[in-house]
Amino acid sequence: MVDLEMWKQTALRDLELPNGVVMSNRIMRAATWMSQTEEDGSCGDRIIETYRKIKAGIVVTGFQFVLPEGQQLPRMISNTRHEDAKGLKRLADAIHESGSLACAQLVHCGAQSNPFLSGGLSAYGPSSKDVPTQTGGVTQAKGMTIEHVEKVTKAYADAARRAFEAGFDVIELHGAHQYGLWQFFDPTFNERPPDDPYTGSTMDGRTKAPVDAVVAVREEVDIPVQVKVDAKSPKVTPEEVGELAKRLGKAGAWCVIISGPNAVQSPQKAGEGYFREDALKIREAAGKGSIRFGLVGGIRSPDTIMKLLGEDKFDILQLGRPLITEPWLLDRWAEEAGKGELTKSRCISCNKCFREGISGAVRCIQFPAC
Numbered sequence: 001m002v003d004l005e006m007w008k009q010t011a012l013r014d015l016e017l018p019n020g021v022v023m024s025n026r027i028m029r030a031a032t033w034m035s036q037t038e039e040d041g042s043c044g045d046r047i048i049e050t051y052r053k054i055k056a057g058i059v060v061t062g063f064q065f066v067l068p069e070g071q072q073l074p075r076m077i078s079n080t081r082h083e084d085a086k087g088l089k090r091l092a093d094a095i096h097e098s099g100s101l102a103c104a105q106l107v108h109c110g111a112q113s114n115p116f117l118s119g120g121l122s123a124y125g126p127s128s129k130d131v132p133t134q135t136g137g138v139t140q141a142k143g144m145t146i147e148h149v150e151k152v153t154k155a156y157a158d159a160a161r162r163a164f165e166a167g168f169d170v171i172e173l174h175g176a177h178q179y180g181l182w183q184f185f186d187p188t189f190n191e192r193p194p195d196d197p198y199t200g201s202t203m204d205g206r207t208k209a210p211v212d213a214v215v216a217v218r219e220e221v222d223i224p225v226q227v228k229v230d231a232k233s234p235k236v237t238p239e240e241v242g243e244l245a246k247r248l249g250k251a252g253a254w255c256v257i258i259s260g261p262n263a264v265q266s267p268q269k270a271g272e273g274y275f276r277e278d279a280l281k282i283r284e285a286a287g288k289g290s291i292r293f294g295l296v297g298g299i300r301s302p303d304t305i306m307k308l309l310g311e312d313k314f315d316i317l318q319l320g321r322p323l324i325t326e327p328w329l330l331d332r333w334a335e336e337a338g339k340g341e342l343t344k345s346r347c348i349s350c351n352k353c354f355r356e357g358i359s360g361a362v363r364c365i366q367f368p369a370c
């Protein structure tokens with residue numbers, strides 16, 4: 001028998017965001033590239049219908065690229081030009097229809113950008129480097145000049161303005177999964193010299209690009225900003241990520257979401273909430289009250305949700321794959337709670353949804369009706 005009082009006090013507790021907007025529960029739909037835009041990245045009927053079905057406290061969109069050169073995957077959402085505004089507004093409206101708040105995830109994929117999708121524009125990262133692609137190839141990324149990094153920072157602010165004017169309630173900067181902002185923080189990618197303001201050899205240099213992006217967005221529009229980060233990498237410790245989180249909080253971000261470079265693991269093998277331990281170290285290093293903390297990765301059952309939000313005191317949780325196969329999962333849990341039982345997500349974490357996205361559109365093939 002489930003402890004319904006505990007469920008109410010954890011998952012269903014509301015949360016006021018810094019601008020006074022209230023999130024009605026602690027569950028966010030994690031950013032999920034659905035591969036469902038039109039070929040030019042604009043939001044047409046197909047992606048709108050998908051987002052209309054999803055319900056969460058906040059629904060974070062799949063990553064929206066902020067400059068044409070910063071795209072990695074096909075049919076990502078474009079947030080690069082004035083013409084994108086109409087589709088973005090339809091997207092925000094569709095998310096609001098279920099009573100969810102809408103969050104736009106913004107990205108520049110940096111050295112992981114795909115020149116084949118950007119009309120031959122080179123991939124640019126912090127340093128010139130060969131970077132493995134997800135499809136087994138190699139991208140020869142070029143290093144950005146200081147002016148180029150500043151142009152990307154401004155592109156985040158411009159994209160945030162378009163999202164804000166389209167009706168989005170929150171911005172999430174994608175600083176995880178070894179994309180652009182993370183690349184500046186991680187010496188694996190950032191080999192800029194010690195006299196460069198974005199150098200990979202000092203904490204000031206490594207945190208400058210993500211911190212500047214938060215500041216640029218906050219100066220452009222009055223909207224809460226959260227940042228998704230990796231928990232660690234071969235050259236970055238969770239304690240260092242704690243320092244990054246502290247600086248992001250000082251720069252005006254309200255929350256960091258802890259993910260990792262191997263984001264889509266199997267909770268059957270890695271355990272539910274597989275970044276929990278690193279996230280606890282990150283929070284400890286950042287210090288109390290510096291910023292709020294969210295966790296993503298392999299969270300599947302109401303019992304785990306109650307533990308992570310209750311005992312472990314995470315502020316919010318994000319669920320990705322479970323809301324691909326059951327966009328209405330929160331409604332199911334509400335119905336089950338009425339009967340005194342809560343059953344776990346039906347997602348088996350096979351990751352075939354992702355592979356479907358490369359060839360067509362992201363969808364659950366175990367339960368195709370979704």
Ligand SMILES: Cc1cc2nc3c(=O)[nH]c(=O)nc-3n(C[C@H](O)[C@H](O)[C@H](O)COP(=O)(O)O)c2cc1C
Binds near residue numbers: 228318320354
């Ligand atoms: C099909 C698919 C698309 C994804 N797209 C994004 C994305 O656009 N941005 C992002 O930050 N993470 C993306 N992710 C990772 C998820 O946000 C999340 O971190 C990951 O799936 C782990 O959470 P889960 O176990 O609840 O699925 C994607 C994952 C999948 C399976």
